Amino acid sequence: MKVFAGRPGVAELYPLAELRSLAKAAGAIVVDGMTQRLSRIVPRTYIGRGKAEELAERVQANNANLIIFDNDLAPAQMRELEKIVHCKILDRSELILDIFASRARTHEAKLQVELAQLQYTAPRLRGMWTHLERIAGAGGGTGAGNVGGIGTRGPGERQIEIDRRIVRDRVAALQRELDRIDERKVRLVRSRSDCFTVSLVGYTNSGKSTLLNALTDAGQYVADKLFATLDTKTVRWEIEDCPTVLLSDTVGFVRDLPHRLVASFRATLEEALHADLLLHVVDASNPDAEHQVSATLHVLNELGCADVPTLALLNKTDKVEEEANVHVIESILAETTRISALTGAGLGEVLERVRSAAAGDSLRVTLRLPAGDGGLIADVDRSAKVVDRRYDCDRVEMDVTIERRQLNRLTGRHPKLEVVPRNGESNAPV
Numbered sequence: 001m002k003v004f005a006g007r008p009g010v011a012e013l014y015p016l017a018e019l020r021s022l023a024k025a026a027g028a029i030v031v032d033g034m035t036q037r038l039s040r041i042v043p044r045t046y047i048g049r050g051k052a053e054e055l056a057e058r059v060q061a062n063n064a065n066l067i068i069f070d071n072d073l074a075p076a077q078m079r080e081l082e083k084i085v086h087c088k089i090l091d092r093s094e095l096i097l098d099i100f101a102s103r104a105r106t107h108e109a110k111l112q113v114e115l116a117q118l119q120y121t122a123p124r125l126r127g128m129w130t131h132l133e134r135i136a137g138a139g140g141g142t143g144a145g146n147v148g149g150i151g152t153r154g155p156g157e158r159q160i161e162i163d164r165r166i167v168r169d170r171v172a173a174l175q176r177e178l179d180r181i182d183e184r185k186v187r188l189v190r191s192r193s194d195c196f197t198v199s200l201v202g203y204t205n206s207g208k209s210t211l212l213n214a215l216t217d218a219g220q221y222v223a224d225k226l227f228a229t230l231d232t233k234t235v236r237w238e239i240e241d242c243p244t245v246l247l248s249d250t251v252g253f254v255r256d257l258p259h260r261l262v263a264s265f266r267a268t269l270e271e272a273l274h275a276d277l278l279l280h281v282v283d284a285s286n287p288d289a290e291h292q293v294s295a296t297l298h299v300l301n302e303l304g305c306a307d308v309p310t311l312a313l314l315n316k317t318d319k320v321e322e323e324a325n326v327h328v329i330e331s332i333l334a335e336t337t338r339i340s341a342l343t344g345a346g347l348g349e350v351l352e353r354v355r356s357a358a359a360g361d362s363l364r365v366t367l368r369l370p371a372g373d374g375g376l377i378a379d380v381d382r383s384a385k386v387v388d389r390r391y392d393c394d395r396v397e398m399d400v401t402i403e404r405r406q407l408n409r410l411t412g413r414h415p416k417l418e419v420v421p422r423n424g425e426s427n428a429p430v
């Protein structure tokens with residue numbers, strides 16, 4: 001079921017295609033689909049009464065036992081609607097969380113999914129118990145409807161408190177454990193700063209893992225299903241005449257990725273955050289590619305990766321049917337290359353682009369540091385090409401040309417080091 005609110009968009013041409021794939025990925029057998037255009041969401045039941053009754057009839061006719069909404073419903077709306085349709089309802093976020101739960105393999109991924117699920121479920125748990133809160137309130141003599149003033153008197157309320165505490169404690173424990181993993185991961189990713197790091201990012205099923213396998217001998221799992229990859233994999237990518245490059249495959253993005261999920265997957269996405277270059281893989285053969293691109297850009301933005309240099313790879317060009325769609329994507333994205341990870345077309349150009357990015361990742365900056373810090377000065381001399389050096393009382397200013405990762409290493413190691421763009425120039429690569 002999908003509800004369109006507001007103005008019609010291109011996505012309406014394929015209204016349920018992605019939801020079907022998501023449902024399939026979760027193991028459901030899709031028997032029917034329905035859409036509704038509403039100028040305004042009905043606050044109580046999300047969809048209109050007539051539509052809800054039609055939905056109930058179709059559920060019965062198809063013998064369905066689950067309705068999946070492509071929209072996210074409030075817990076109260078779900079409850080009200082379930083009373084009319086007599087069938088369990090799942091919304092888009094719950095469905096995505098469920099897929100992640102079934103796909104998570106590593107300890108870390110499992111923790112991340114459980115945390116996101118609990119955080120999404122916690123408010124719903126509260127929603128589920130409100131009727132008991134009311135009963136408790138009435139029993140406790142505070143007056144029916146005076147929900148806010150209810151204490152811990154009724155049995156229902158006690159149960160809510162217990163459930164909430166269990167959820168709260170578990171969330172806190174998961175958070176602590178993930179924070180520990182996070183720290184380890186950050187250290188690991190930062191320790192790679194001597195190498196040029198490249199991350200494959202993009203919509204789920206766009207071909208990231210296939211590309212990783214085509215470029216290296218990683219042997220990464222590839223499948224025609226959503227969220228085949230949930231854990232980052234990093235491999236050494238040997239490119240001739242090029243410093244060492246590390247290439248990472250990351251979890252795929254999806255439109256309206258639940259916020260909690262993005263937050264708890266931060267450690268997994270740490271690779272992308274600290275990459276020197278992002279390869280944004282787009283399934284150019286997908287009719288919905290334009291929306292997939294904007295969803296990916298949105299998530300990257302949310303992760304704080306908007307400024308990382310990015311090369312867009314328009315993949316699956318071997319099966320593009322609508323050339324016009326590819327032109328549209330090319331007009332949205334700054335730098336693009338057409339490829340096919342399956343046939344190998346265009347991969348030579350990708351190699352060239354990465355080689356030149358890895359080699360030419362130099363910045364012209366002025367470094368300002370304490371003149372008495374011999375160790376730091378020696379470190380700068382070792383790591384950068386010094387063009388000019390000026391002494392001013394207890395400070396020394398050095399105009400340098402330096403590789404970005406060397407600069408990152410220096411600033412990470414020496415907090416007293418100040419970096420200023422040279423003579424008002426931008427930090428553009430040389």
Ligand SMILES: Nc1nc2c(ncn2[C@@H]2O[C@H](COP(=O)(O)OP(=O)(O)OP(=O)(O)O)[C@@H](O)[C@H]2O)c(=O)[nH]1
Nearest residue numbers: 205206207208209210223224227228229252341342
């Ligand atoms: N025709 C064609 N199919 C491709 C190409 N690249 C990938 N595929 C197929 O697309 C499907 C998804 O590929 P994956 O590499 O698993 O995609 P992914 O981006 O890693 O997906 P997730 O891990 O789920 O985010 C597989 O069936 C691949 O065989 C391509 O260039 N051409």
Ligand SMILES: [Mg+2]
Nearest residue numbers: 208209228229
């Ligand atoms: Mg993958």
